[in-house]
Amino acid sequence: MTASSAQPAIALEPQRLKQLQRLLAKLPLAITPDLDWQQIDRALTHPSAAEDHYDRLEFLGDAVLRLAVADFLDRHYPDLSVGDCSALRSELGSDRTLAAIAASYGLERVLRVGKTAVNDHAGQQSRLAEAFEALLGALYLSQRTLDPIRPWLDPLLQQRATAMLQDPTRGNYKAALQEWTLQRYQELPEYRTEQRSDACGDPEAFAAEVWFRGEKLGSGVGRSIKAAQQAAAQVACTALALTNAER
Secondary structure, eight states, X not given: OOGGGGSOOOOOOHHHHHHHHHHHHTSSOOOOTTOOHHHHHHHTBOTXXXXXXXHHHHHHHHHHHHHHHHHHHHHHOTTSOHHHHHHHHHHHTSXXXXXXXXXXXXXXXXXXXXXXXXXXXXXXXXXXXXXXXXXXXXXXXXXXXXXXXXXHHHHHHHHHHHHHHTSTTTTOHHHHHHHHHHHHHSOOOEEEEEEOOOOTTOTTSEEEEEEETTEEEEEEEESSHHHHHHHHHHHXXXXXXXXXXXX
16 A cells, blocks of 8 residues: 555454444445455544544545546447536536435444534535545555446446436536527526635535526525536426436
């Protein structure tokens, strides 16, 4: 291992080790002798809980995830356009998707969180998504390949990709709404956005409304202007029946 593994090894408490083993047992994953449980523990430790936390593994895991998703799309959807692949990869790698996958395995019950963050319910989605990426990073390091990841990640990606491909918006609600207004009226919708908070990672930092011809079609919130506008456009697309998939 590199940087993070150079730190002195500290034996995990038996209870913590069993907790981590139970989590990984939920995955169709072959537990190999070279699996570093210290790395797994680190991947599931929030920065608020300890100095030795998941930041570096999350950095690696983000890249691993992008490669895993791109590899999955190349193998399962070789005829899909680059634009659709990009839209799928963006949605499959979003905090919303990753947090949902993490929650399905009960990862929040294993994630160590400090007192300063335990009551931060608004940041839970980000924490779960970050920890999930860190876990991918730790699993990748065990063999330096995607082999430990594909068997259980591929079916999850397949389920969500199928739902997305059945949705004519492909998850890009702003583009779908703009196409609809241009085709019918040769006009663009208007977005009105305001910042509600400057707290880092606040999932409701921005609020947006989308208007068209004097009528508010939808509203939404997000951690960025883009995310808030997409949320508002999604409400509008649903109301206008431009989407047929709920994710």
